Amino acid sequence: MDELRHLLRRAADHAADYRLSLPDRPVGVPVDQTALTEAFAVPLPDAPTPPEQVLAELVAAAEPGLVATAGPRYFGFVVGGASPAATAADMLAVGWDQLAFNAVTSPAAVAAETAAGTWLKDLLGIPATASVGFVTGAQAANTAGLAAARHQVLADAGWDVERRGLIGAPTVRVYAGAERHATIDRSLRLLGLGTDALHAVPTGPQGAVDPDALAAALRDAGPGPTIVCLQAGNVNTGACDDLRRACDLVHRYGGWAHVDGAFGLWAAASPATRHLVDGLENADSWACDGHKWLNLPYDSAFAFCARPDAHAAAMSLAAAYLVGSGGVPAGADLTAESSRRARGFAVWAALRELGRDGVAALVERCCALARRFADGLAEAGFEVVNDVVLNQVLVGFGDDARTDRVVAAAQADGTCWVGGTTWRGRRLMRISVSNATTTEADVDRSVAAIARLAR
Numbered sequence: 347m348d349e350l351r352h353l354l355r356r357a358a359d360h361a362a363d364y365r366l367s368l369p370d371r372p373v374g375v376p377v378d379q380t381a382l383t384e385a386f387a388v389p390l391p392d393a394p395t396p397p398e399q400v401l402a403e404l405v406a407a408a409e410p411g412l413v414a415t416a417g418p419r420y421f422g423f424v425v426g427g428a429s430p431a432a433t434a435a436d437m438l439a440v441g442w443d444q445l446a447f448n449a450v451t452s453p454a455a456v457a458a459e460t461a462a463g464t465w466l467k468d469l470l471g472i473p474a475t476a477s478v479g480f481v482t483g484a485q486a487a488n489t490a491g492l493a494a495a496r497h498q499v500l501a502d503a504g505w506d507v508e509r510r511g512l513i514g515a516p517t518v519r520v521y522a523g524a525e526r527h528a529t530i531d532r533s534l535r536l537l538g539l540g541t542d543a544l545h546a547v548p549t550g551p552q553g554a555v556d557p558d559a560l561a562a563a564l565r566d567a568g569p570g571p572t573i574v575c576l577q578a579g580n581v582n583t584g585a586c587d588d589l590r591r592a593c594d595l596v597h598r599y600g601g602w603a604h605v606d607g608a609f610g611l612w613a614a615a616s617p618a619t620r621h622l623v624d625g626l627e628n629a630d631s632w633a634c635d636g637h638k639w640l641n642l643p644y645d646s647a648f649a650f651c652a653r654p655d656a657h658a659a660a661m662s663l664a665a666a667y668l669v670g671s672g673g674v675p676a677g678a679d680l681t682a683e684s685s686r687r688a689r690g691f692a693v694w695a696a697l698r699e700l701g702r703d704g705v706a707a708l709v710e711r712c713c714a715l716a717r718r719f720a721d722g723l724a725e726a727g728f729e730v731v732n733d734v735v736l737n738q739v740l741v742g743f744g745d746d747a748r749t750d751r752v753v754a755a756a757q758a759d760g761t762c763w764v765g766g767t768t769w770r771g772r773r774l775m776r777i778s779v780s781n782a783t784t785t786e787a788d789v790d791r792s793v794a795a796i797a798r799l800a801r
């Protein structure tokens with residue numbers, strides 16, 4: 347047993363050494379993928395290898411290919427870090443090897459999910475009666491939310507989709523903003539609704555759904571099973587749909603309002619940004635990531651549903667009336683997985699570490715740093731294209747080719763990592779500030795590097 351203790355300590359030491367190196371490490375510089383693959387692609391051994399040696403070989407093979415996404419100057423996609431307590435808790439979850447299937451396989455895992463779910467709803471302003479599924483990402487959360495939606499709008503039309511499927515079912519109409527996230531389309535494919543069911547609603551200047559266009563689309567379509575996918579946090583601009591008005595409209599037509607709030611829903615956790623998601627409590631389901639802005643380790647996200655019965659009817663292992671054997675859906679009844687890892691420990695630990703004020707401060711700090719980024723690059727003479735209302739910044743450096751060159755040069759430089767995107771037909775640099783450890787000095791250093799490379 348001492349060997350196991352030694353092995354786990356070494357693994358923890360490796361992780362700690364790596365994490366402590368992040369502030370000084372080059373960020374995301376290009377690597378030789380072939381050499382990396384070759385380092386792993388040793389012939390499959392016939393005989394067992396001592397675990398100590400396996401760990402040493404793994405560290406040696408992986409180190410050159412690790413990307414400092416958890417570090418303070420990674421601004422790509424909407425990647426968050428991993429807070430200390432959450433990281434430690436996740437290491438415990440693996441060490442405990444708990445099966446978060448239900449309260450029989452792990453009473454502790456279910457209790458942690460229950461408590462963390464209550465805290466999350468409180469922080470985000472989601473009704474306390476909503477169900478919460480702990481899933482892998484906003485992709486899975488969108489799928490769970492839209493599965494519940496599919497259940498309910500078809501049940502309202504007298505059709506039991508869980509039993510009868512979609513063949514011969516009433517047509518379900520789905521509306522989503524023209525700038526929805528690609529995961530919405532995949533969820534619709536997985537759910538058998540298909541992307542042809544999707545009607546794109548025009549968006550306003552910042553990428554939020556135009557409520558008048560949504561009103562017109564719903565009015566013209568008339569009655570019938572209707573699902574509307576709204577968005578809190580456009581991946582390019584950070585813009586949020588007018589959730590209050592949109593939910594009112596959807597409900598006036600008897601539809602289901604789902605909110606993809608992968609990162610933008612966190613605007614609700616600070617009084618400074620809460621107005622951006624005003625009315626979110628009126629939606630029927632919500633998808634939110636933990637591994638982005640809450641700085642949880644991968645993979646962690648939440649599927650909330652205002653109708654726990656619809657949530658369980660769509661997702662539970664057994665028929666809705668058998669759920670939870672005590673009437674309380676839990677764990678595997680609210681997600682697409684059966685055996686699942688115990689994600690609730692890390693969520694609980696992160697929220698316990700930060701507290702309500704800490705979560706608000708995290709959101710506010712990232713927004714302030716995004717503005718600092720935008721101001722710094724604007725002062726250096728570059729074009730900030732979006733209203734920086736949240737943690738996203740879009741920057742143009744002249745024509746598309748020049749912008750692409752600046753993005754590529756920044757990625758090769760290694761001071762920071764920023765992504766490229768196409769928005770409204772233009773190539774742009776996309777900057778997302780989502781890491782709890784990013785400082786003003788990190789932003790200033792990154793602005794200086796980007797400005798130098800652009801010149």
Ligand SMILES: *Cc1c(COP(=O)(O)O)cnc(C)c1O
Binds near residue numbers: 424485606608635647
């Ligand atoms: C990131 C993101 C998703 C997908 O989230 P995953 O965690 O990668 O599954 C969906 N919607 C929006 C708005 C996002 O930003």
